[in-house]
Amino acid sequence: MHKFIELNTLNIKNRYTDLIHQTFFFPRHGFDVKDNQLFFHGVDLNELIEKFGTPLKFNYLPKIDSQIEKARNLFNQAFEKYDYQGKYNYCYCTKSSHFSFVLNRVLENGVDLETSSAFDLSIIKKLAANGKFQKNQFIICNGYKTEQYAQNMASLVESGFENLVCVLDNVDEFDLIDKYAKKPMHLGIRIATEEEPNFLVYTSRLGMSHKKIVDLYEEKIKHNPKFSLNVLHFFVNSGIRDTTYFWSELTRLVNVYCDVKQVCPELENLDIGGGMPIYTSLGVEYDYAYMIDQIVYYIKAICDNREVPVPNIxxxxxxxxxxxxxxxLYSIIGQKEQNDKELWYMINSSFITTLPDTWGIGQKFIMLAVNQWDHEFQRINLGGLTCDSQDFYNSDTNTNQVFMPKLKDGEVLHMGFFHTGAYQESLGGYGGIQHCLIPAPKHILIDLDDEGNLKYEVFATEQNVDSMLNILGY
Ligand SMILES: Cc1ncc(COP(=O)(O)O)c(C=O)c1O
Structure with missing residues (x-):
């Protein structure tokens, strides 16, 4: 559903505000513009910048609540529609953002957790010690099992975390957890997905084939009083998409669930992984209700057809x-005309260090000017501060180009990348040593108080030189 988009053929007035309003359905997704300044969920971003300066990262925490509520509502609606006799359980995948303010927030929403490494479990222990995580909540342990990870799982189960599930990726992981587990515990098994035809490998390197799952269960789990198999898990690498590939892979995987359920009656949970898309462009539309409706429909229809009780999802x-x-949020601190076609706007930070997905996998994000919307627009390239020639951003999802307001001498321009809250800090290495010693930006948390007014908290100030020299051993 995007309006586009042969920019040259459209009758676009040449102000930045006209470009955005005519190219996209705008305002939407919490973005709005008033007096030529950008607002995000009611936050006056120009004012935020005046208060705290740039470069600046922020998290608008109420969005976490509304996303969780949205998924739960849509699953519940689909459950009602299809008379689905199972439960829906929203787990949060901690590796997307390990920050305490994220974990605290998701837990306030009664969400369970999925982990990927040994230290993730230390986070859970700490949250439990602070009363934020309860011993009967689900802990789904994915990821490669090292000795330390297996020891940490076993120790949490011993201390009473009764719903920790060790999800096995291969048979060796069974032997490893068997070595450390003293108390009975739950196991899960990850089903290997078949990749899309254009992917580099045919079958995902993660998980096990259908036959291996049944063999592992029959040989090592079925008669073993220490373990019960109660989750099957899969994660379709390309995410949840309304494509023939996704629906046919889902169908195959649900059939694997039914096959295993027929030999393992204690199995009752199907973990369909992550991959629900988010808006990284203002030019696309996702029909979340339809996708969730169809997921529930397929699982129910296949299970009914196979005469297997539906799983909890x-x-x-x-x-x-x-x-x-x-x-x-960044400010433009310089311009450079490189030839008659290429104009560079320099941001006061780096894409490589603060938005590493833009550099590593060519990820696009929603990108908008924060001020000067009444100025004429022009095509530009955005450059980062490092000396790396790859430290740039010059292509938006819809237009394959980037436009910003034109500036006269002395005029200030701020701009922002939005919906960047997942993975960027863990991949970029928050507060460590980064390319050309570009410091980690300050980080501001935005929330609503009891009266619904915006409130701000400085989570971290900009990284300082002492912290870097310290890490470097000076
Ligand atoms: C096993 C597993 N679960 C969940 C996720 C979360 O995926 P997403 O952020 O796309 O929801 C990932 C991401 O890599 C994953 O590997």
Whole structure:
């Protein structure tokens, strides 16, 4: 549903505000413009910048609540529609953003957790010690099982975390957890997905084939009083999309669930992983209600057809939970005309260090000017501060180009990347040593108080030189 988009053939007035209003359905998704200044969920971003300066990262925390509520409502609606006799369980995938303010927020929403490494479990222990995580909540342990990870799982189960599930990726992981587990515990098994035809490998390197799952269960789990198999998990690498590939892969995987359920009656949960898309462009539209409706419909129809009771459905939405809460704001600190076609606007930070997905996997995000919307627009390239020639951003999802307001001498321009709340800090290495010693930006948390008024908290100030020199051993 995007309006586009042969820019040259459209009768666009040449102000930045006209460009945005005519190219996209705008305002939407919490974005709005008043007096030529950008607002995000009612936050006057220009005012935010005046208060705290740039570069600045922020998280608008109420968005986390509304995303969780949205998924739960849509699953519940679909459950009612299809008379689905199972439960829906929203888990948050901690690796998307490990920050305490994210974990605290998702837990306030009664969400369970999915982990991917040994230290993730230390976070859970700490949250439990502070009364934020209860011992009967689900902990779905995915990821490669090292000795330390297996020890941490076993120790949490011993201390009473009765719903920790060790999801096995291969048979060796069974032997490893068997070595450390003293108390009975739950196991899960990850089903290997078949990748899209254009992917580099045919079958995902993660998970096990259908036959191996049944063999592992029959040989090592079925008669073992220490373990019960109660979750099957899969994660379709390309995410939840309304494509023939996704629906046919879902059908195959639900059939695997039914096959295993027929030999393993204790199995009752199907964890369909993460991958719910988020808006990284103002030019697309996702029909979440339809996708969730169809997921529930397929699972129910296949299980009914196979005469197998429907499973409880677990999801591990990472980006969906936290992605749209985040943003990064920069100022343009210089311009450089490189030839008659290429004009560069320099931001006061780096894409490589603060938005590494833009550099590593060519990820696009929603990108908008924060001020000067009444100025004429022009095509530009955005350059980052590092000396790396790859530290740039010059292509938007819909237009394959980037436009910004034109500036006269002395005029100030701020701009922002939005929905950047997932993965960027963990991949970029928050507060560590980064390319050309570009410091980690300050980080502001935005929330609503009891009266619904905006409130701000400085989570971290900009990284300082002492912290870097310290890490470097000076
Ligand atoms: C096992 C597993 N679950 C959940 C997720 C979260 O995916 P997303 O952020 O796309 O929701 C990931 C992401 O890599 C994953 O590997």
């Amino acid at each position: 677990l999801t591990e939405f990472g980006s969906f939970t936290v992605g749209e809460s985040g943003g990064s």
